[in-house]
Amino acid sequence: MATGKGLFGSSLARKYWMALTGLFLCSFLVIHLLGNLPLMTGDHEAFNIYARFMTTFPVIKAVSYLLYASILLHTVDGLMLTRQNSAARPVKYANYNGAANASWASRNMALLGTFTLVFLIVHLKSFWFEMHFGNVPTVLIEGEEVKDLYTLTVTSFAQWWYTAFYVFAMAMLGFHLWHGFSSAFQTLGINHPTYTPIIKGIGAFFALVIPGVFALIPIVIYLNSLAA
Amino acid sequence: MNLTLQIWRQNGPQDAGRTVTYPVSNVSPDMSFLEMIDELNIDLIKKGEEPIAFDHDCREGICGMCSMFINGEAHGPDRGVTTCQLHMRTFKDGDTITVEPWRAKAFPVIKDLMVDRSAFDRVIQAGGYISVNTSGNTLDANAILVPKADADAAFDAATCIGCGACVATCKNASAMLFVSAKVSQLALLPQGKVEAAERVQNMVRQMDLEGFGNCTNTGACEVECPKGISLENIARMNREFLSASLTH
Numbered sequence: 293m294a295t296g297k298g299l300f301g302s303s304l305a306r307k308y309w310m311a312l313t314g315l316f317l318c319s320f321l322v323i324h325l326l327g328n329l330p331l332m333t334g335d336h337e338a339f340n341i342y343a344r345f346m347t348t349f350p351v352i353k354a355v356s357y358l359l360y361a362s363i364l365l366h367t368v369d370g371l372m373l374t375r376q377n378s379a380a381r382p383v384k385y386a387n388y389n390g391a392a393n394a395s396w397a398s399r400n401m402a403l404l405g406t407f408t409l410v411f412l413i414v415h416l417k418s419f420w421f422e423m424h425f426g427n428v429p430t431v432l433i434e435g436e437e438v439k440d441l442y443t444l445t446v447t448s449f450a451q452w453w454y455t456a457f458y459v460f461a462m463a464m465l466g467f468h469l470w471h472g473f474s475s476a477f478q479t480l481g482i483n484h485p486t487y488t489p490i491i492k493g494i495g496a497f498f499a500l501v502i503p504g505v506f507a508l509i510p511i512v513i514y515l516n517s518l519a520a
Numbered sequence: 521m522n523l524t525l526q527i528w529r530q531n532g533p534q535d536a537g538r539t540v541t542y543p544v545s546n547v548s549p550d551m552s553f554l555e556m557i558d559e560l561n562i563d564l565i566k567k568g569e570e571p572i573a574f575d576h577d578c579r580e581g582i583c584g585m586c587s588m589f590i591n592g593e594a595h596g597p598d599r600g601v602t603t604c605q606l607h608m609r610t611f612k613d614g615d616t617i618t619v620e621p622w623r624a625k626a627f628p629v630i631k632d633l634m635v636d637r638s639a640f641d642r643v644i645q646a647g648g649y650i651s652v653n654t655s656g657n658t659l660d661a662n663a664i665l666v667p668k669a670d671a672d673a674a675f676d677a678a679t680c681i682g683c684g685a686c687v688a689t690c691k692n693a694s695a696m697l698f699v700s701a702k703v704s705q706l707a708l709l710p711q712g713k714v715e716a717a718e719r720v721q722n723m724v725r726q727m728d729l730e731g732f733g734n735c736t737n738t739g740a741c742e743v744e745c746p747k748g749i750s751l752e753n754i755a756r757m758n759r760e761f762l763s764a765s766l767t768h
Binding site: 299302303304305306307308373376377379380381382383384385386387388389390392393394395398399401471475478479480481482483 | 526528539589591592593597618620623624625626689691692693694724725727728731732733734735736737738739740743744751752754755756757758759760761762765766
């Protein structure tokens, strides 16, 4: 009869939640990046309409709660797993050659995840919090007052250190995704001679392109601010 | 060859232990790593010192006893070998070589390089078997048809010798490769399918109780495994456990 703790409590279950929330967060990255693209072209109006849509459209609002829950679960679950992993080897090796058999990203997921979380807190404070609760000046679009997130963003990234922080954070996220994307599929039991190399390829593409374009946006804004 | 060995010495489970440096000379490149330690032990005994305790048995790579963490890797730098199959020609004259026991909460040190791996036995006892009637009307196993691909995959999983290199090398001291091999070798065969759902749940529960870490899919276990057990087994166990959790 049933002897396990089902989808809660066991080591495998914790990993399933890690994989599911991780993949959901990956899907969010794509949507977020698409919405950010007007920043690259300097389309003031399109970006502000997107920002208003993201904060007011009911479906997006509902999904956003799922997103916050996923971030929280991914973080708490990750912390619990890391604590257990550390406890599983109380006496460490004097000589441990981790590079001989595993990639750097795969061995440093907790560190990379922690940095991503720190970035996320700074990022949410700067834009999400300001957009929702701050006093962002408004602009008129089609006769309607809309919070001017575009100007706030462009002003922020005109500071070189702020842009540098974002670029570094995206590099860390890239490493996290480099291992995390394909790892999630393995955790969910998908390992196939034909499909796994494809998944790994998509994972590598995802890890390079998504954080890469995300990082490019602040760089473009910064360079434009220098020109202006 | 002349070498410097830095070997972990620990008098018993309660002893704190320490690294002791031993210079060894006239080592033949054709010796196995264990023969080199044998020679060192002969010298130690002649000097009236306690020889280094280490596990070994078959010395042909099938018993899985010779657990040594050499230069930061399980069974040393070679691939697909146990310590008894590691030859001194892998090293260079003048090298310093570190030798440590498997490090895991679930594998407590007994003495020096010997660890207690009975946690693996308890995982097997939790489900690594099939229940068959042995009262005289036993079915001939060969009477049950098994697809060739399944039989091959089950056999590949069954080549696991339970040496513990996967646990030793995993940065999380996870036993997923071992447990998944034992789950797979039975789950793939018709005789094992009957109890598959209970088996995977019981074995995973015991694995967790023993204090092994979690799998982060680094793949280090697959690289260091002397028998080339594949990560596909871990994926299979993940599938088996997921479906068992949803249906049982």
